[in-house]
Amino acid sequence: MKAKEIRDLIDFISGSGLEEVNIETEEFKINVKRSSPQVTVAAAPAPAAPAAPAPAPAPAAASEAPKAAPAAPAPASDAHLITIKSPMIGTFYRSANPESPAFVNVGDAVKQGDPVCIIEAMKLFNEIESEISGKIVKVLVEDAQPVEYDQPLFLVDPS
Structure with a gap:
């Protein structure tokens, strides 16, 4: 670098x-x-051992950003929901461009591999795909807001 x-x-x-x-x-x-x-x-x-290009977001769940803390205490009824988290830092966008509709909205069904948002990092636009299938219950980030690594972006009901 x-x-x-x-x-x-x-x-x-x-x-x-x-x-x-x-x-x-x-x-x-x-x-x-x-x-x-x-x-x-x-x-x-970096260590001499070959490393994966992007670390898996799941292991770092304990180190959630302070901004994401208000979303963490969820009611007991939300216990079954799964969180889609940001795999990188950058700027969160709900659609490919301002004229396009959002990739997903609350109530939309998503399948594993479906695009859910874009995160811009250092002038590169990275399409983020859902890691699970289910229904979008809540969008946790506003459009064009900065996000941190492992920050929760969406809540998904897998049932």
């Missing part, structure tokens, strides 16, 4: 309100944390 890309990432994090970002590729690993008004960056070479 070049110095300009790192500066652009730090500027994006500063403007988005994100507190921490972890990025890992085959070549490097970078951890950016904001502990006060300043931003600190720690970078290290």
Whole structure:
């Protein structure tokens, strides 16, 4: 990663309100944390073992972002719902462009592999697909809002 890309990432994090970002590729690993008004960056070479291009979002459920905490305490009736989480940091979009309808709305049925949103990260638009089949119960993020890694995006009723 070049110095300009790192500066652009730090500027994006500063403007988005994100507190921490972890990025890992085959070549490097970078951890950016904001502990006060300043931003600190720690970078290290990635381990020699081959790593997957994108870490699975499920294992990091315990480290949910503080912004997502209000959505975490759900009533007992929501206990069976499954959360679709963001696999990356970026800007959340419900549709492919402003003129297009949203990929999914509350009440829509989705199948595994159906696109549910787009997350823009560093000028790249990444289509996010549903990992489960079910019915969209709630959209947890507003359109064009910044999202963090592993932040809940949708609640899905798998039944």
